[in-house]
Amino acid sequence: MPTSVLVAVLGGALLHASWNAAIKAEHDKLLAAVAVTLGAGLLGALALCWLPAPHPASWPYIAASSLLQVGYYTLLAATYRDADISHAYPLMRGTAPVLVALANSGSEALHPVQWGAVALVCAGGAVICIGGGLRSSRRTLVLALLTALVIAAYTLVDGLGVRRSGAPAAYTAWLFVLAGAGVAITSRPRLRGRLGPYLAAKPWLVLGGGFASAASYGSALWAMTLAPIAVVAALRETSxxxxxxxxxxxxxxxxxPARIAGAVLIAGGAALLRLA
Structure with missing residues (x-):
């Protein structure tokens, strides 16, 4: 894995954790999630003015991933209504690379050291979550695991789609434009006219959260064009x-202590991925 890819994925991991924390910090998680997706969609729409169109072969993947992203943001808001980010986030992000690696092992074989690194990253997430004492309800656990399943699904879809696009930046921009529109449309009945005043009062969340969301995932998609999907997905879990x-x-x-131990395991897995 080139150093530039490593730096991009780790930077994206920090941005991802930051915008998730911003949603968690807000009283209304759904409004916050919609604000972030609309901000990312706005930035994506502006970027499209200077980007070439993705190859037609990638459009089915863009459409499928956009639908999955709508479900992701909806599930994310619901999960954060019930649980602390230090509990729910590791469960969601730690489970997803296991699913990605298992689903993708047939097309991109990993050697034993890489499998060991993926296992360390995932074990770290499990220790933080379970060892730290997950006091959430069964509903929270189900929501977090469903979110992890959606994360794994769109990771695989986008890993394949971005390679067919010939234009990773344009692929990412279209993805956020369509996902932002989809989240706003599907959430409208529950927002009841509150979205406009909320966006006006929280411009920092719209622009800052939108940039963090788009940049974090854009860096991961770019990395997937240069490194195996499962390795990128696991390294991104340093978030x-x-x-x-x-x-x-x-x-x-x-x-x-349990969460600190889990963080050490994740950091060790990330280092092993770099050296593998």
Missing amino acids: IVFAAAIAAWVLRERVG
Whole structure:
């Protein structure tokens, strides 16, 4: 894995943890999620003015991923209504690379060291979540696991689609434009006229959250054009470490020894991926 890819994926992981924390910090999680997706969609629409069109072969993947992204943001908002980010985030992000690796192992074989690195990253997520004491309801657990399933699904779809696009940046921009529109349309009945005033009052969330969301996933898609999908997906889960730090220092959540141990496992897995 080239150093540039490693830096891009780790930077994207930090941005991902940051916009998730921003949604969690808001009182209305659904409004916050819609604001972030609309901001990403707006930035994507502006970028399309200077980007070439993706290859036609990638459009089915863009459409499929956009639908999955709508479900992802909806599930994310519902999950954060029930649980702390330091509990729910590791469960969602730690389970997804296991599913990606299992589903993708037939087309991109990983050697034993890479499998060991993926296992370390996933084990770290499990230790943070389970070892730290997940006191959430069964509904929260189901929502988090469903979110992980959707993450794995769109990761695989986009890993294949971006390689067919010939234009990773344009692929990402169209994805966020369509996903932003889809989230706004499907959430409209539940927002009841509150979206406009909320967006006007939270421009920092729209632009900052939108940029963080688009840049974090855009960097991952670009990395998938240069490295195996499962390796990129696992390395991106170092966002769990950043999320734990933000939870402790910004959101003032309790982070005990189990979560610290989990973060060490994840960092070790990320280092092993770099050396493999």
